[in-house]
Amino acid sequence: MNTETLKKIREFKGNSLIALDKDYVVFDIETTGLDPKYDEIIEISGVKVKDDKIIDSFSSLVKPTNPISPFITELTGISNEMVASSPSIDEVLPKFMDFIEDDILIGHNVNFDINFVYDTLESINYPKKLSNNFIDTMRLGRYLLKNLTHHRLMDLAKVYNISYEGAHRSLTDSKITYEVYLKLKSQIISEFGNKEEFMRHNTSNNYGVRANQVMPTTDIFDETHPLYHQYVAITGVLANMTRKEAMQSIVDAGGYVEDKVTNRTNYLVLGNNDYNYILKGKKSSKLKNAEALKLEGFPIEIISENVFYEMLNKE
Numbered sequence: 001m002n003t004e005t006l007k008k009i010r011e012f013k014g015n016s017l018i019a020l021d022k023d024y025v026v027f028d029i030e031t032t033g034l035d036p037k038y039d040e041i042i043e044i045s046g047v048k049v050k051d052d053k054i055i056d057s058f059s060s061l062v063k064p065t066n067p068i069s070p071f072i073t074e075l076t077g078i079s080n081e082m083v084a085s086s087p088s089i090d091e092v093l094p095k096f097m098d099f100i101e102d103d104i105l106i107g108h109n110v111n112f113d114i115n116f117v118y119d120t121l122e123s124i125n126y127p128k129k130l131s132n133n134f135i136d137t138m139r140l141g142r143y144l145l146k147n148l149t150h151h152r153l154m155d156l157a158k159v160y161n162i163s164y165e166g167a168h169r170s171l172t173d174s175k176i177t178y179e180v181y182l183k184l185k186s187q188i189i190s191e192f193g194n195k196e197e198f199m200r201h202n203t204s205n206n207y208g209v210r211a212n213q214v215m216p217t218t219d220i221f222d223e224t225h226p227l228y229h230q231y232v233a234i235t236g237v238l239a240n241m242t243r244k245e246a247m248q249s250i251v252d253a254g255g256y257v258e259d260k261v262t263n264r265t266n267y268l269v270l271g272n273n274d275y276n277y278i279l280k281g282k283k284s285s286k287l288k289n290a291e292a293l294k295l296e297g298f299p300i301e302i303i304s305e306n307v308f309y310e311m312l313n314k315e
Contacts (some may be wrong), residue, residue, distance in 0.1 A: 007281070008117050009304050012129035016239035018143075019135055020195050022052045023210040024104040027096075028173040030076045032068055036119035040064035041089055042078050045098055045170035047178055048103070054178065055264065058099040059171040061086040076168045082104045085159040090124040091244075093117070096127060098185045102133050105134040111240055113305070137177055139239065140184045143198070144191075156180045214247045219255035226311045228254035233261050235286040236271025238305055249312055261289040265300050269308045 006286055027046030033039030045059035061078065065084040073079045096117075107113045111134075118130040141151040157164045157176055160183040164170040190242045192198040221228055232250050234243060234257075241249070246269070261268055268290040283291075287302065294300050303311070 010115065010306070011188065012131045013114065013118060014105075014131050014133040016139070017133050017135050018195060018199055019104070020188065021104055021135070023050050023136070024102045024106050025049065026106045026174045026178040026181065027100070027113065028060075028107055028170040028177065029116060030072075030078060030168070030170050031116060032064055032066065032072055034112075036116045040066065041092075041116065042068060042072070042083060042118060043076070043172050044092060046096070046099060047171075047174050048099065049124075049178065052182060054175075056099075057171065057174075058096060060092045060095070062089050062092050062259075063087065073121075075298075076229070078169075079082075089120060092120060093124065093126060097121075097126070097130075100132060102132060105132045106137065106177065106181055107134070108136070108173070108180070109240075110134050110136045110158075111306075112304045128306075135181070136239065137180050137184060140188075141180075142242070144184060144187060144290045153177060153180065156184075211247065211259045214244070214251050214257055216251045217248070218252055223254070225253045227267075230255045230266040231258050231262070231264050232256065232267045232269060233258045233265050233286060233290075234269045234271070235284045236305075238271045239268075240305070242310065261286045261293065261300070262295055263298050263300075265290065265293070267308075268300060268302045269305060270302065271305050 025046050025048050027044070028047075029041050030043040031039050031041050041062050043059070043061050046057065047054045048056040048058075061083050062084045068078060068080050068083070073195050088228060105114065114130065114134055121128070122132055135201055137153075137156065138151050138174065141148070144153065145156070145159060148159070153173065153176060154167065156162075160180060162176060162179045162183070167176060188195065188198045192201060221278060225251055231253050234246055238246055250257050258265055270287065285309050290300050290302050294302070
C-alpha cells in the first residue's frame with residue numbers, strides 16, 4: 001500500500017455521537033469542490049442553539065485564492081463578484097472558531113464539513129485543532145428512516161415538511177439542518193423512548209450481519225482496486241456507514257470480509273470512535289489481536305475509517 005496516496009489521520013478530531021442534545025452549534029460550509037487539499041471554503045455559517053432555541057448566528061462569505069467555477073456558482077448562487085471584497089479564510093476561520101467554542105457541532109453529512117474545516121485550519125497554521133464532538137443528521141436519518149432510498153438533506157426536509165427554499169447557502173442549510181435535527185429527536189423519543197433504546201435497536205441490527213451472509217452484487221471487479229482479494233475486518237461503530245453497508249462495499253470491490261481478525265487479515269478498519277479511543281489507551285479485542293499479529297510479522301494494516309473510505313474510492 002502506498003501510504004503517500006492516503007489522507008493523513010486527523011488525530012485530534014472529535015468523536016461522532018448519537019445524542020439528543022439541547023445545546024449545540026449547527027453549521028455548514030460551501031466550497032469550490034470536495035477535496036480540502038485543492039478546493040476552498042467560500043462560505044461558512046452556523047447557528048448557536050441553547051435549550052433547542054437559536055440564540056445567535058454566524059455567517060460569512062470567503063474570498064478564495066482561485067476563481068469560483070460556473071458549476072459552483074450555479075449550484076450555490078455564490079459568484080466571484082459576490083466574494084470579491086469578502087475576507088480571506090485566515091480572517092474568517094478564527095472568528096468561526098470563537099463562535100463555536102467547545103460546543104457539539106451538528107451538520108448533515110457533517111464529516112465532510114468537519115474534515116474540510118480541520119484541514120483548512122492546519123493549512124493556515126491556526127494554533128487550535130477542530131476537536132469538537134459532532135452529530136450527523138444524515139447518520140441519524142439512515143438509522144431512523146430506513147424506508148428512504150436517499151437521506152440527503154432535501155429528502156429529510158421533505159419527510160418532515162420543512163421548506164428547502166434557498167438551500168445550498170450555508171446559513172440556510174444550517175437552519176434547515178437545525179429543524180431536521182429537532183424532528184429527528186422528536187421521532188426518536190416518540191418511537192424508542194430514549195437514546196439508549198434507539199441505539200440498542202440499531203446496534204443490534206448493524207452488528208447482526210455475519211461475514212458469510214454478505215454476497216457481492218456484481219461479478220465484474222477492478223483488479224487494481226486496493227481492496228481486491230484483500231481480507232478485511234471491522235471494529236467499532238462507523239460514522240458514515242452501517243456495518244452491513246461497509247461489508248457490502250468491501251465484497252463489491254472484490255474483497256473478503258471477516259468477523260474476526262486472523263493471520264490472513266490484510267486490513268482492520270477502526271471506526272472513527274475507536275480511533276479516538278485508542279489515543280486514550282482503550283483498545284478493542286480485534287485491535288489487540290491485529291497489533292499482536294503485526295508484531296509477529298503478518299501483513300496486516302490497521303487503518304482508520306477515513307482511510308478506509310479513501311481506499312474504497314481509490315483515492
